Amino acid sequence: MEVIDDLIKQFLKELDYQPILEMLVNVRSGKKLRSKLLLAISGETKEAFKICATIELIHLASLLHDDIIDESNLRRGSKSVNYEFGTKNALMLGDILYSKAFYELSQMNAKYASIISDAVVKLAIGELMDVNLSKSFNTDKEKYLTMIYNKTAILIEASAKCGAILAGLDENSFGEYGKNLGLAFQMIDDILDIKGDDEILGKPAMADFKEGKATLPYIYLFESLDKQGKNQLKNLFKKDLDEEEKIWIKTQFKQKEILEKAILEAKKYATNAVNAIQKYSNQKLINIVEAMIDRNF
Ligand code: FPP
Ligand code: MG
Numbered sequence: 001m002e003v004i005d006d007l008i009k010q011f012l013k014e015l016d017y018q019p020i021l022e023m024l025v026n027v028r029s030g031k032k033l034r035s036k037l038l039l040a041i042s043g044e045t046k047e048a049f050k051i052c053a054t055i056e057l058i059h060l061a062s063l064l065h066d067d068i069i070d071e072s073n074l075r076r077g078s079k080s081v082n083y084e085f086g087t088k089n090a091l092m093l094g095d096i097l098y099s100k101a102f103y104e105l106s107q108m109n110a111k112y113a114s115i116i117s118d119a120v121v122k123l124a125i126g127e128l129m130d131v132n133l134s135k136s137f138n139t140d141k142e143k144y145l146t147m148i149y150n151k152t153a154i155l156i157e158a159s160a161k162c163g164a165i166l167a168g169l170d171e172n173s174f175g176e177y178g179k180n181l182g183l184a185f186q187m188i189d190d191i192l193d194i195k196g197d198d199e200i201l202g203k204p205a206m207a208d209f210k211e212g213k214a215t216l217p218y219i220y221l222f223e224s225l226d227k228q229g230k231n232q233l234k235n236l237f238k239k240d241l242d243e244e245e246k247i248w249i250k251t252q253f254k255q256k257e258i259l260e261k262a263i264l265e266a267k268k269y270a271t272n273a274v275n276a277i278q279k280y281s282n283q284k285l286i287n288i289v290e291a292m293i294d295r296n297f
Contacts, residue, residue, distance in 0.1 A: 001032050001036075004049055004053050004056060007053035008056060008057060011100055011104060015100060019089075020096060023084075023089060023090075024093075026079065027075070027078065027081065028077060030056070030060075032052075032056060033156065033185065034052070034055050034056065034155060034156055034159040035055065035056055037163065037177075037178065037181070038052055038055070038159045038162055039052065040163070041160060041166075041282070041285065042162075042167045045166065047108065048166050051105070051108070051112055051162050053104070054102075054105050055101075055116065055155065055159050057100060057101040058098055058120060058155070059155060061093075061095070061101070062094070062098075064081055064082070064090050064091075064097070065090075065091065065094045066127065067080040067082050067083075067090065068082045068090050068091060069127065072207075098120075102117065105117075111165060112162050112165070116155075116162070118158075119154045119157070120155070122150045123155055125150050126148070126150025126151030126154065127151055129150060129151070130213070133147055133214075134211065134213055137214050138214045139219055139223070140219075144214075144215070144219060148182075148183060148186040151186070152189075153180075153182025153183045153185070154182070155182075156185065157175050157178035157179040159178060160174040160175055160177050160178025160181075161175045161178065169280070173277055173280070176272075176276035177273045177274075177276040177277045178273075180270070180272040180273035181273040181288070181292065183266075184289070184292065185292055187262060187266035187269070190215035190262070191217060191259055191262050191263060192205075192295075193205060193208045193215065194217055194250075196296065196297065197296075202297060206246060209237065209241070210238060210239065212237070212238050217253065217262045220258045220261050220262060221233065221249075221252055224252075224256040225256075232248070233249070236248075236249065270290075274286055274289055
């Protein structure tokens, strides 16, 4: 992962504008799930590292824009760029990172830029779906699944496909692996928002519902409640919850065993991911799935 971080630093230095580096100085390096799985498929080559660096830059750009949209003050345990430097700076920094990444991809075989640019269009559509779904309490699981496929799984799927092409392997099987891993990843993220701890998560816990995001556990909870409970939950949607209201939601989650149900659903997609690449017996890819399910941030 250090090689990728060094490449990113090199790309950013080439832009030759000091405020870019200053704004990124406190941005902590992420888990690099996309790079880990790409390299686990392709093996460690110079070309693979370069694609990883561009994917991480695009991912970071999308998080900068997402924090503006979600009005988040915290990212990876530090002040978000929009909070520290303002929306205008965070917006342009995202554009810069995104464009630099595509410049670098344009210098390589066109198929990588083609897969990744197609994914980024869908990524933005996914974010738009998220924004639109947040207008009212979404209780439709299918809509949630389509949204998280676009918002999160698509770039993970693209990373897996690029890894497969680099190694001369079947793009579709590995794409299927990435897609299912990505869906499970976002479900776990949405579960952690409820059961996680601010400090460990590096962002405020229980923030989704206030932001208007009725994620999988909230959809399941809604389904399990009686009429009065449903109304009560709807009344808390998008509200700044006080302690009593948070406790009510958490108690309902516990009584109805909702998080367990959501974890089972995430595990279903995790199993699909492993099955998609079974014949390649790649233990690293299986370990990535397991670590992703077992994580606490
Ligand atoms: C995090 O979701 C957001 C994403 C995974 C994708 C965001 C995508 C965009 C803003 C659009 C495209 C960007 C570019 C550069 C063209 P979340 O809010 O559920 O997760 P969080 O809790 O980590 O904020
Ligand atoms: Mg967000």
